[in-house]
Amino acid sequence: MKEFIELIQNSNHLVALTGAGMSTESGLPDFRSQGGLWCGRDPYEIASPQAIGTDDFFEFYQMRIEDLLKHKPNIGHYVLTKLEKEGILKALLTQNIDGFHQLSGTQRVIEVHGHMRYLVCSRCGKEYPATAYRQCTYYCTDENCKAPIRPPIVLFGEPLDSDAWDSAVQEVEQADTVLVMGTSLQVYPFAGLVELAHETGSKIMIINKTSTPLDYLADHVIHESISKILSEIATSIFGNDWFAHLKEHNQV
Ligand SMILES: [Zn+2]
Helix, strand or coil, X not given: CHHHHHHHHCCCCEEEEECHHHHHCCCXXXXXXXXXXXXXXXXXXXXXXXXXXXXXXHHHHHHHHHHHHHCCCCHHHHHHHHHHHXXXXXXXXXXXXXXXXXXXXXXXXXXXXXXXXXXXECXXXXXXXXXXXXXXXXXXXXXXXXXXXXXXXXXXXXCCCHHHHHHHHHHHHHCCEEEEECCCCCCXXXXXXXXXHHHCCCEEEEECCCCCCCHHHCCEEECCCHHHHHHHHHHHHHCHHHHHHHHHHHCC
């Protein structure tokens, strides 16, 4: 643990990569783990471009948006925000679409799989509030369009947003230390960022509850809860008082 903390403190360009494990610690379900969100339903059928405009699609994403409103960032999100404020963390790349990193105050966040802060028309791109589905607005209100409204996320089978992806690659290329948290590293191209970090000679640290196929590339691997480890890191770097204040202030 001491070495782990030193690596973070001594880094010149620390970049964090986060996945579903970051969100499950806020109580959000992980659709890839057993018993998760997709249990009993085929994710490729609902979260696919072909499903846009079907009742299943609207119902599913309405549920996910409502789910976000019932949960909030956890202590781990806030520790990452603090690391950024102190100039240690330079960028955060996430697979998560919950927007919790921004909610906790992190500025430089690249959401490679998009987000659900608002909805967009699938044809003309007109923006709608995230509450549109709840208000029974499922189709574009533009008379000449009327196409289904969708979240601006990357569905199965859709390409990543090239600007977001290019930024993510650039950040990893600039990094000298990469901290990977809560991702099983099984989804490409995201997992490829860790391989890229290895190729460019970065130190790699992984925190994940279970082992990942890329653990062998890492300098340090911890199979633990992310918020537990980040709490230890924060206490060590910023002190007990700061940590106690954080917990009290954000009620996490
Ligand atoms: Zn439209």
